[in-house]
Amino acid sequence: xxxxxxxxxxxxxxxxxxxxxxxxxxxxxxxxxxxxxxxxxxxxxxxxxxxxxxxxxxxxxxxxxxxxxxxxxxxxxxxxxxxxxxxxxxxxxxxxxxxxxxxxxxxxxxxxxxxxxxxxxxxxxxxxxxxxxxxxxxxxxxxxxxxxxxxxxxxxxxxxxxxxxxxxxxxxxxxxxxxxxxxxxxxxxxxxxxxxxxxxxxxxxxxxxxxxxxxxxxxxxxxxxxxxxxxxxxxxxxxxxxxxxxxxxxxxxxxxxxxxxxxxxxxxxxxxxxxxxxxxxxxxxxxxxxxxxxxxxxxxxxxxxxxxxxx
Amino acid sequence: xxxxxxxxxxxxxxxxxxxxxxxxxxxxxxxxxxxxxxxxxxxxxxxxxxxxxxxxxxxxxxxxxxxxxxxxxxxxxxxxxxxxxxxxxxxxxxxxxxxxxxxxxxxxxxxxxxxxxxxxxxxxxxxxxxxxxxxxxxxxxxxxxxxxxxxxxxxxxxxxxxxxxxxxxxxxxxxxxxxxxxxxxxxxxxxxxxxxxxxxxxxxxxxxxxxxxxxxxxxxxxxxxxxxxxxxxxxxxxxxxxxxxxxx
Numbered sequence: 001x002x003x004x005x006x007x008x009x010x011x012x013x014x015x016x017x018x019x020x021x022x023x024x025x026x027x028x029x030x031x032x033x034x035x036x037x038x039x040x041x042x043x044x045x046x047x048x049x050x051x052x053x054x055x056x057x058x059x060x061x062x063x064x065x066x067x068x069x070x071x072x073x074x075x076x077x078x079x080x081x082x083x084x085x086x087x088x089x090x091x092x093x094x095x096x097x098x099x100x101x102x103x104x105x106x107x108x109x110x111x112x113x114x115x116x117x118x119x120x121x122x123x124x125x126x127x128x129x130x131x132x133x134x135x136x137x138x139x140x141x142x143x144x145x146x147x148x149x150x151x152x153x154x155x156x157x158x159x160x161x162x163x164x165x166x167x168x169x170x171x172x173x174x175x176x177x178x179x180x181x182x183x184x185x186x187x188x189x190x191x192x193x194x195x196x197x198x199x200x201x202x203x204x205x206x207x208x209x210x211x212x213x214x215x216x217x218x219x220x221x222x223x224x225x226x227x228x229x230x231x232x233x234x235x236x237x238x239x240x241x242x243x244x245x246x247x248x249x250x251x252x253x254x255x256x257x258x259x260x261x262x263x264x265x266x267x268x269x270x271x272x273x274x275x276x277x278x279x280x281x282x283x284x285x286x287x288x289x290x291x292x293x294x295x296x297x298x299x300x301x302x303x304x305x306x307x308x309x310x311x
Numbered sequence: 312x313x314x315x316x317x318x319x320x321x322x323x324x325x326x327x328x329x330x331x332x333x334x335x336x337x338x339x340x341x342x343x344x345x346x347x348x349x350x351x352x353x354x355x356x357x358x359x360x361x362x363x364x365x366x367x368x369x370x371x372x373x374x375x376x377x378x379x380x381x382x383x384x385x386x387x388x389x390x391x392x393x394x395x396x397x398x399x400x401x402x403x404x405x406x407x408x409x410x411x412x413x414x415x416x417x418x419x420x421x422x423x424x425x426x427x428x429x430x431x432x433x434x435x436x437x438x439x440x441x442x443x444x445x446x447x448x449x450x451x452x453x454x455x456x457x458x459x460x461x462x463x464x465x466x467x468x469x470x471x472x473x474x475x476x477x478x479x480x481x482x483x484x485x486x487x488x489x490x491x492x493x494x495x496x497x498x499x500x501x502x503x504x505x506x507x508x509x510x511x512x513x514x515x516x517x518x519x520x521x522x523x524x525x526x527x528x529x530x531x532x533x534x535x536x537x538x539x540x541x542x543x544x545x546x547x548x549x550x551x552x553x554x555x556x557x558x559x
Contacts, residue, residue, distance in 0.1 A: 174447070
């Protein structure tokens with residue numbers, strides 16, 4: 001039977017929400033253990049143990065694990081790999097950083113962004129920013145390393161009671177990589193990647209000053225803020241807000257595309273949004289072809305009116 | 312110091328790709344091909360490092376069929392000193408690509424590799440990390456800022472929570488994210504000059520790399536289409552619909 005090791009991720013003593021989704025994916029493959037790498041990780045391990053369907057939680061405590069550095073994590077993961085057929089991480093920046101390093105150390109290929117499990121060694125994944133889906137079959141005589149596209153899976157239920165086992169790993173931790181600092185972005189505004197609601201502005205917003213209407217609506221909704229490439233290229237918004245194929249690919253429950261025409265590059269970034277609302281004065285804009293709810297109108301009158309209606 | 316920059320020939324980001332009717336891939340006939348946008352950012356960063364006097368040479372490498380020479384000419388026009396084409400199937404997997412790059416890093420004695428964080432065709436995002444693992448050296452993925460200081464570099468990374476800064480000893484592999492820089496436009500005289508710059512051609516066999524893929528990719532399909540939406544007349548209609556869906 002397949003045995004899957006899910007790589008837990010934690011920050012500031014809390015388990016990343018994505019891990020319950022990775023566990024859900026992993027359950028479709030085989031028996032699931034979760035590994036937690038932390039400095040003082042009892043709380044995080046206890047959280048992981050509560051995820052339904054987890055067989056066992058392995059807690060690897062080491063001061064170096066306070067921050068998730070791929071160079072430190074990869075050899076520890078490899079040291080645990082012997083007993084497992086599959087090793088899965090999430091599609092977070094931690095998972096995308098460390099898992100390919102693990103795969104190369106094990107001399108195996110990696111399957112990035114697993115979106116469905118077709119068999120123990122057969123998966124579907126998106127390519128071309130989700131504009132095509134492919135089947136990937138992996139040889140069953142090698143370990144499978146993969147990242148799970150968390151937007152494609154629901155979180156596994158809570159209510160489990162897995163045993164937590166402290167383990168020592170025999171791994172040489174390199175010294176060539178050192179943590180310096182972190183800076184969280186955006187103040188109180190939720191970050192684009194995990195926000196349930198996102199309001200994005202496009203070229204139609206017209207200027208950097210005018211982008212205030214986008215921020216204002218976002219704050220009213222408790223939403224994250226995004227921008228189209230056209231808006232970023234025109235200097236209306238910083239590039240870390242760019243949503244699209246070369247920016248961030250997001251899947252919020254509710255997405256507002258304001259003054260965005262709907263270039264292919266932008267649509268590639270919002271394909272998996274729950275509900276797309278488009279507000280644009282050009283009734284022929286391609287964004288209306290993908291929007292669930294379209295409103296043709298001048299954003300500078302629509303947005304204040306919408307804010308007022310939200311009370 | 313030499314900087315090695317891998318570049319990939321990909322379908323231009325503005326092209327709406329079409330899955331072939333026999334599900335064997337996407338249609339590439341007559342489609343505009345470009346340098347992978349993240350690789351262009353990597354090239355720009357390498358050139359800026361050289362222009363600051365912190366590197367002597369920027370070498371671009373592509374692994375693929377000979378058509379990829381077109382993309383090498385583009386980055387030579389941007390300012391790379393020379394280029395290497397490693398002839399291989401254009402669908403060579405990330406692990407084999409990383410092994411090829413390892414051989415080149417050792418051959419050229421490059422101290423820094425700057426790669427795009429992912430190619431916008433297969434979206435694997437694996438090569439930089441795999442290369443660092445094979446070289447047993449440091450990696451700094453999703454970079455938005457690189458500051459070199461002698462034998463080490465401080466790299467700011469774009470992570471889900473915001474920005475993270477790490478310090479890595481050289482040699483190191485860095486992968487470029489969107490915010491690292493804005494690549495320069497190529498001017499006509501540079502294009503002419505680039506025609507005289509050398510492109511070496513190597514084979515996988517010459518580098519001792521086994522180009523057999525481990526994964527079997529099949530059954531290409533278009534994603535399921537979104538249900539057609541509706542239009543509302545005014546803000547009241549919009550709010551009503553959002554409430555109906557339980558979103559407000």
